[in-house]
Amino acid sequence: MFKKSAFSAFLLALLLCMSASVSLAQMMNKQASEEDLDREMIQTLFVTALSEGEAYKNLEYLCLKIGPRLSGSKGAEKAVAWTKKVMEDYGFDKVYLQDVMVPHWERGAKEEVSVISDGKKLMELSALAIGGSIATPPNGIEAEVVEVYSLEEVEELGRAGIEGKIVFYARAFQQKVIHTGAGYGGAVDQRSAGASKAAEFGAVGIVIRSVASNFDDNPHTGALRYRDDVPKIPAAALGVQSAMKLQEQLKKSPGTKLKMKINSKWFEDAPSHNVVGEIRGSEFPDEIIVVGGHIDSWDVSQGAHDDGAGCMQSIEVLRLFKEIGYKPKRTIRAVMFMNEENGLRGGLKYAELAVKNNEKHILALESDAGGFSPRGFGLSAPDAFIEKSRSWLPLFDPNTIVFFSKGGGGADIGPLHRETGTPMAGLSVDSQRMFDLHHAPTDNFDTVNQRELHLGAAAMASYVYLVDKYGGAE
């Protein structure tokens, strides 16, 4: 039996306990019903994208009617005008251009790389000038080849081993890693820094084994960076099969020469544009969520996965919201960044204007890993932001988004992230096929799967919806 005071205390405790339970239950119900709503909204976004998505047909137009669009080219300007019109036709609240000056390099007539043995042309290799390479003299250059597997090996060979020669960087794409982004990262230094490293020791040119995950003979271009402290020398990428043929030839005849002819030309910087379309937020119009891709591409393909896909998905995010009647609280912007491939001027300009205009961005999301099936998001953001994002994982079908990992984002949104601290995210997709065609003549519309592209758009829209609804982590 209780004493009276003890009994009162017991009753009080019981009441407190009950009322706590009630409000906890209410809270849990509320949370459950919000979760149901979110699940339903995400379901709607996926169903709409899969059954009535328009990113694929838009990408078809971009690839087949406009095609290659390297910065400074007519294709790039056509793509600017067309994406602006597409977003206007969808009735976005505001569509506008941001002026930006971009580098302007042209490949010129088809390049040539041939194996010369005993003074005669033995075979022509499948080759593309690396983007930004200077031209050779009109008749080309001819020099002995020295095969290396790393930039360090060039340093070890030194002037004695390198001077007057063409350096052949033969290191292969790293097959053993699961995510091909890392395999690419393990070989791409040859393309980006190989020319100047070789020039440092007196080389007259370089060729590289293409940074490619497959074994066909399509050469893969991409950008190089010339250092200011050494001469600029011409640079070309060989198809993987051609690189392997050259390796065999060098085993047989170590003194083999290469002939290289590159007909590229650098022009004055050209005027160009980022294209911005936005839906104005209903509650917090000054808080901005950016979703984007880059509208420029290399000159040798339609730039379907890199990055027509990301651009069309970004427009699709806004279109999906309009289609299903979702009115975002915050301002959602689709941005077609210009010049990711060889300068990043669009990304830099966007960040510069954001700072100048004192804009508040709460998330920047980029899709630039190809229009393949989505698997997750990579985030460069405060831990609390990442944790909050992870709490939304149960809302996604396990065949779509299964991780929010630390690290990642996108080249174009990098400057904004660095200048303003805006959390940035990159759509992480099934990466296995990207580097079969990345920067190669094969990155065309026929390699894109409609459903995969639309799943990516739906995943992006779902994440933007959640960040729009719940805000970033404070």
Add this chain to the structure above:
Amino acid sequence: MFKKSAFSAFLLALLLCMSASVSLAQMMNKQASEEDLDREMIQTLFVTALSEGEAYKNLEYLCLKIGPRLSGSKGAEKAVAWTKKVMEDYGFDKVYLQDVMVPHWERGAKEEVSVISDGKKLMELSALAIGGSIATPPNGIEAEVVEVYSLEEVEELGRAGIEGKIVFYARAFQQKVIHTGAGYGGAVDQRSAGASKAAEFGAVGIVIRSVASNFDDNPHTGALRYRDDVPKIPAAALGVQSAMKLQEQLKKSPGTKLKMKINSKWFEDAPSHNVVGEIRGSEFPDEIIVVGGHIDSWDVSQGAHDDGAGCMQSIEVLRLFKEIGYKPKRTIRAVMFMNEENGLRGGLKYAELAVKNNEKHILALESDAGGFSPRGFGLSAPDAFIEKSRSWLPLFDPNTIVFFSKGGGGADIGPLHRETGTPMAGLSVDSQRMFDLHHAPTDNFDTVNQRELHLGAAAMASYVYLVDKYGGAE
């Protein structure tokens, strides 16, 4: 201060507590180190598969040197002999055949489905006889078309609407679902049961819109099931574009006729084989883990994804173990099942022999969803088995296996599962591209990505390794 007895009790508790902590720590260390070992082993399997895998080159041989292999065909028997030799050459402990009689149907000369309008041939449609269809008379049949969207609609139209006509099943693949297996399931009844349903009401033939996730004009074949209580009528699948053209034509001219000519033939059952290769278990040789695919394919393609991929992956699982020097405790069997496509006789025979020989299987794993990037496993197994499998998820890279879901397995291992209660699992892959080419003339080697195929093999090997090491749930 403590009384002496209380102090003793305290000391005893302290000691117990400490010793418990020590053994708990030991146990946790042991668990951690086992987990490290497992992680390392799985890493090794993935690295080996990605950098030195042989499934892709084996699949190349199967597709390009052997090609189509419908049950009863010469191709099927060549594939039996060749896969036996492959496994023998790899030095598996035991390689043998299981005799099984299989159905033998041949397509004959190219079929024809044409639109007849005003007595004249308006256009020929892209078509394939559905597998197992009887032939038309040599000159074909000609009849008015009636368009329906379901088997139920045939019943509603009844004899008055159906008799003497060709029924056109026009229901499309369900695009809105994320996993295409479900989209396929939502339309395939037209192919499998449509003919007999139409025959029930007096139809003279059927055509269907191919059960395809994309929008090209390749017809997709597959099996039908004739009921015994109604006449057998000829059946063909139209390419999606052709089906849409027919729909348009029927809108314009409701009385449009079709001409159908199918030249197929049924033969006596033919002798054939399952092919079995095994590595004998070092500790529990009588406990068997089966990993398999089906070696037969439809006759119109190389059967690359369906299911050359699964067969080559299954062989690769055993080869990977040998390659890395892992000696399984249990017996691991790779089985090339015969006749999944139009009879399942191989799967039935395998189960029959397992029962007859009183074999103890602890897991049957099938890969028959295509050689695409792995995403998970679907399990038909007791809850405890599924839970145990799920406890291994943290061992996998999130770009590979992220779920063990309830439900799933494979057609070929289904009979074993049903007869013996053996837990069965199916490799679940990124499903977006499978039904673009499933049963179509396009299911060829050129659509297979080497890395995706090898990731699937590594995922299977990893799961088999874990079940081999830890056993099934008791």
